[in-house]
Amino acid sequence: MGRESHFDVAIIGGGPAGLAAAQVLGRQRRRVVLIDNHQGRNGAASSVHMLLGREGMTPEGLILAARRELAKFPGVSLLSAEATTVLVEDAKIVVSTTGADVSADHLILATGVVDQLPSIPGIGTAYGKSLFHCPLCHGFEVGDQPVVVIGGSEQAAFMAAYVQDRISRDVQLCSNGEPSFSPLTRRRLGHNDIRIIEDKVVAVEAQPGGLMLRMADATAVTYRAGFVSAKYSQRSPLVHELGCTLRDDGRVRVDHFQRSSVPNVFAVGDMAKATGGNMSFVATAIASGVTAAAFLDEDIFAGRWASQGTT
Numbered sequence: 001m002g003r004e005s006h007f008d009v010a011i012i013g014g015g016p017a018g019l020a021a022a023q024v025l026g027r028q029r030r031r032v033v034l035i036d037n038h039q040g041r042n043g044a045a046s047s048v049h050m051l052l053g054r055e056g057m058t059p060e061g062l063i064l065a066a067r068r069e070l071a072k073f074p075g076v077s078l079l080s081a082e083a084t085t086v087l088v089e090d091a092k093i094v095v096s097t098t099g100a101d102v103s104a105d106h107l108i109l110a111t112g113v114v115d116q117l118p119s120i121p122g123i124g125t126a127y128g129k130s131l132f133h134c135p136l137c138h139g140f141e142v143g144d145q146p147v148v149v150i151g152g153s154e155q156a157a158f159m160a161a162y163v164q165d166r167i168s169r170d171v172q173l174c175s176n177g178e179p180s181f182s183p184l185t186r187r188r189l190g191h192n193d194i195r196i197i198e199d200k201v202v203a204v205e206a207q208p209g210g211l212m213l214r215m216a217d218a219t220a221v222t223y224r225a226g227f228v229s230a231k232y233s234q235r236s237p238l239v240h241e242l243g244c245t246l247r248d249d250g251r252v253r254v255d256h257f258q259r260s261s262v263p264n265v266f267a268v269g270d271m272a273k274a275t276g277g278n279m280s281f282v283a284t285a286i287a288s289g290v291t292a293a294a295f296l297d298e299d300i301f302a303g304r305w306a307s308q309g310t311t
């Protein structure tokens with residue numbers, strides 16, 4: 001980062017959403033600082049899918065390519081650091097980081113979410129390798145092979161039925177000792193011949209090209225892949241400290257231009273949502289970053305235009 005410390009826009013979070021916002025603003029020759037501490041949500045995955053023109057690229061490769069593209073916009077500064085506090089002082093936003101402190105007229109939060117996996121030893125090492133939260137993103141590669149869905153919720157049952165319909169007939173539902181399926185759901189699972197394993201999982205092991213579940217009864221079952229119905233939470237506490245209004249699912253409530261309830265603060269990517277539904281992909285994160293940045297750029301200009309010639 002150069003010596004400048006006041007910017008038009010500070011962006012906290014350099015995943016797909018924050019990077020997309022930085023690119024749009026850099027192209028409009030805005031002075032932007034992008035603060036990131038390199039903990040992207042899909043960092044453990046070996047490939048990114050459902051991204052037009054980039055199918056199968058590594059998550060790291062995607063981020064590096066975007067950061068390289070930003071180098072041609074002189075107004076964009078990259079700061080590798082963690083943003084620790086944000087103060088809104090009148091119309092100025094002051095961001096303290098583990099590197100330099102910066103200020104800006106506007107803030108875009110793009111800090112992402114963290115997946116809350118069931119507490120099973122080893123599950124973290126398999127996540128992103130052969131265990132995933134999203135069959136849309138990582139189902140195709142394991143088509144027609146043995147697959148397990150881990151979870152005892154209605155959502156897990158729905159996911160198992162979806163996986164069986166779209167990905168592989170060979171699917172089992174492992175309730176991990178906590179089944180809460182309604183009688184109707186059990187009938188539906190039975191109707192689709194989806195076997196429920198009620199036993200508790202004591203360990204998950206990532207294996208070359210697969211996944212092994214060690215069960216409480218000392219048996220072990222191997223699958224090509226697994227899916228887990230994971231919950232998530234905000235990666236950064238900054239949204240809470242800023243007092244952004246949240247939705248019931250914990251994401252920041254934003255309008256169609258990604259504006260949060262706090263003046264001059266936008267929120268983009270997985271951490272925020274304007275509409276219902278639970279979908280969060282790299283492409284939707286990029287789209288929200290572009291939307292926020294394009295609106296903000298025009299809004300800054302419109303404000304200047306409106307104040308001209310009035311005196």
Ligand SMILES: Cc1cc2nc3c(=O)[nH]c(=O)nc-3n(C[C@H](O)[C@H](O)[C@H](O)COP(=O)(O)OP(=O)(O)OC[C@H]3O[C@@H](n4cnc5c(N)ncnc54)[C@H](O)[C@@H]3O)c2cc1C
Pocket residue numbers: 012013014015016017018035036037038039040041042044045047048049050051081082083084110111112113115127128132133137138235236238268269270271280281282283285
């Ligand atoms: C295992 C896995 C595989 C996935 N595979 C796919 C896929 O194939 N295709 C797809 O479309 N989607 C996939 N996803 C979803 C995808 O990862 C997200 O939708 C996407 O990363 C969201 O981008 P984002 O910019 O909102 O957040 P993130 O990518 O999570 O980026 C947030 C960034 O903010 C930074 N940050 C957070 N707090 C601070 C702070 N205080 N200071 C500085 N920096 C901070 C983080 O370090 C991180 O770099 C996958 C998710 C997982 C978990």
